[in-house]
Amino acid sequence: MAGLNGEVSWFCCGNAWGPCASTGRGACGTCHSGNFQHAWPNTSDACFAITHPDTCGVTGMSRRTCGFRHSTTNLCNGSRVVTSIADCGPQTDLFCGERACCGGTCASNRIVDLTPAAFSAIASLSAGLIPCTIDVG
Amino acid sequence: MFAHQVAAAQPLLIGLLLLWSSYGKVVRRDSAERTALPRLVGETRAAPAYHAVGAIEAVIALALLLPPAWTIEAVAAAVLAGGFTGYLIYAKIVVPDASCGCIGSSAKPVGRRAIGRTVLLLATALAATTADDGWWSIGSVAVVAVLVLEAAAFVMLSAELDRYWLLPLRRLRVEITHPLAGTATNDVPLAATQRRLLLSPAYRAVNGLLRSDIHDYWDDEDWRFVSYTARYDGRPATAVFAVPHQDSTPEAVRVAVVDETSGQTLYRPTLLATA
Amino acid sequence: MTTTMDRRSLLTRAALGATGLVAAGAMGSLAPETAFAAATQYPEPGQPDPNFAEGLIIGRNQDLLQVQGSDGRLHRIQLTGVTSVWKLRPTTLDQVRVGDGLYARGVLMPDGTLAAESVWVNIVNLTVSITSIGRSTLQLEHHGQKVVGYVQPGLTAAVYNGTPAVSDLSMLKVGRHAQVIGAWRPGTNEIDIATVYASN
Known part of the structure; x- marks a missing residue:
């Protein structure tokens, strides 16, 4: 699985403030907004049944479990973070077909969600959604 | 006479409701994790307790639906409904985030509607204790109409069923006249x-x-x-x-x-x- | 206010190329990626980033914030004139209040203070389903919890399947899912909506 292109967004976890009070510590029980972590749509059969990346025609999304490392590179500026899996997500099938291009490289469908700490290292939290490429970290 | 007939008809409604309720717990094996049960009976006993409640519901439901009609069946249903009401009020106070675990595996926390539904169930069960006949003896259209009204009340109090009637209604309203139709401007959003x-x-x-x-x-x-x-x-x-x-x-x-x-x-x- | 106007007019002219460059060599002389790579050092995956803070603001003394992290850690965060502040929109330092939730990124100073470069106040990014649409609100459900989303005229924007954001919200549908970026109203289950990404 080298260089899977897609969109990255962010999510909060770890029983923090506001609507994040009810999010818990994620599917792995380790998730915290301040850590360098991410959610991956294929961490288990139960997870895949929720996210269904195959509905959008996303292939090559390997089964990876808690703690596995991926690197996420922002296609618009080249910034890169390495994070470990802490939760199941995003719900890829809800947003099939979304597409964004940067410098001639295009990316479709939501394939990863980073924690605020990790996302803000490569993009602005207010931007919300960025084209990226994912590699094994 | 009419009141007696309505009372006699109640077991049909209660039986069907309890069967539906037990289905998720016994057949689909919904998880008890998100309910208030782990807090009430302990982590390890939550799942067996949840499934046991489902089994009791199924037994009472079948007893109510099948002849003969014994008052004890309605009393059992009333006791169960009373238990549910107490449990939901406990959950709402002690574990406000807990899901109802009533019917289906909704993640929604216990709300006023869920409590209203168990109170209605309790009321119908108490009415049923006064019946002398089985529900199969009802022959009056008026009694059937009362049953339909009661069923409608149960449906409206069931958040699990909103997507079958409430959401389509709201969708229809939004399609006829979208409340945010006037938001389009020529300004470029940031x-x-x-x-x-x-x-x-x-x-x-x-x-x-x-x-x-x-x-x-x-x-x-x-x-x-x-x-x-x-x-x-x-x-x-x-x-x-x-x-x-x-x-x-x-x-x-x-x-x-x-x-x-x-x-x-x-x-x-x-x-x-x-x- | 005059200084803001002067500042903006200087920057306006510079961006449009109406001002002269310091040196001819300044045109594309620097490789920005190299400068960036040298300046950043990230933590091990799974670990907290010392240059990032998250939590509720429990105190403010001039431009120094005390923040209680949800992991129990206490942060001291210094705001300066160059700190960017987001609170529903890019805004000014005085909008940061006690009781607000916050994410901050900056540089951890030797005395333990985080010199903030960017702070995002009350920002939330939620995947929700739309349960009802009103004249100025969206009723949302997030992880089984009700959230009320307020539409802010002139600000709230919608993105339909990756197309550019527009102010027209009339294509939102009841029963559909959406991703909402907004600002939480402290102490409530209400948010003001900045951007809503409608699912298809």
Whole structure:
């Protein structure tokens, strides 16, 4: 699985403030907004049944479990973070077909969600959604 | 006479409701994790307790639905409904985030409607204890009408069923007259400007210099300007982007890195801006 | 206010290329990616980033914030004139209040203070389903919890399947999912909506 292109967004976890009070510590029980972590749509059969990346025609999304490392590179500026899996997500099938291009490289469908700490290292939290490429970290 | 017939009809309604309720717990094996049970009976006993409740519901349901009609069946249903009501009030007070676990595996926390439903169930069960006949003996259209009304009340109190009637109703209303139909304007939202900026070659050219998120933004004629805190050659600077309102090509975005104290422009990737 | 106007007019002219460059060599002389790579050092995956803070603001003394992290850690965060502040929109330092939730990124100073470069106040990014649409609100459901989303005229924007954001919200549908970026109203289950990404 080298260089899977897609969109990255962010999510909060770890029983923090506001609507994040009810999010818990994620599917792995380790998730915290301040850590360098991410959610991956294929961490288990139960997870895949929720996210269904195959509905959008996303292939090559390997089964990876808690703690596995991926690197996420922002296609618009080249910034890169390495994070470990802490939760199941995003719900890829809800947003099939979304597409964004940067410098001639295009990316479709939501394939990863980073924690605020990790996302803000490569993009602005207010931007919300960025084209990226994912590699094994 | 009419009251007696209505009372006799209640076991049909209660039986069907309890069968539906037990289905999720016994057949589909819904999880008890999100309910208040772990708190009430302990983590390890929550799942067996949940499934046991489902089994009891099923037994009482079948007893109510099948002949003969014994008063004890209705009393058992009333005791069960009373237990449910107490349990839900306990859950709402002690574990407000807990899901109801009533019917289906909804993650919704216990609400007033769920409590209202068990109170209605309790009332129908108490009415059923006064019956002398089985529900199969009812022959009056009026009694059937009462049953239909009661069933409608149960449906309206069941959040699990909202998607079958409440959401379609709201969808229909929004389709006829969308409450937000008047929101369209010619103004370009900041979100659109920001996205265009982020996808532009100008942004890629100066990204390594940027130190903050958007610091300020303003409009001037056909352009929107967006400034960021930056560093250039080890000293503080400001990166300012000019994004045209009309031209949506990424190459139309311009940028300059400015030293605000001297007013001088330190860096401007001109070739990108005009490409 | 005059200084803001002067500042903006200087920057406006610079961005449009109406001002002179310091040196001809400044045109594309620097490779920004190299400068960036040298300046950043990230933590091990799974670990907290010392240059990032998250939590509720429990105190503010001029431009120094005391923040209680949800992991129990206490942060001291210094705001300066160059700090960018997002609170529903890019705004000014005075909008940061006690009781607000916050994410901050900056540089951890030797004395333990985080010199903030960017702060995002009350920002939330939620995947929700739309349960009802009103004249100025969206009723949302997030992880089984009700959330009320307020539409802010002139600000709230919608993105339909990756197309550019527009102010027209009339294509939102009841029963559909959406991703909402907004600002939480402290102490409530209400948010003001900045951008809503409609699912298809």
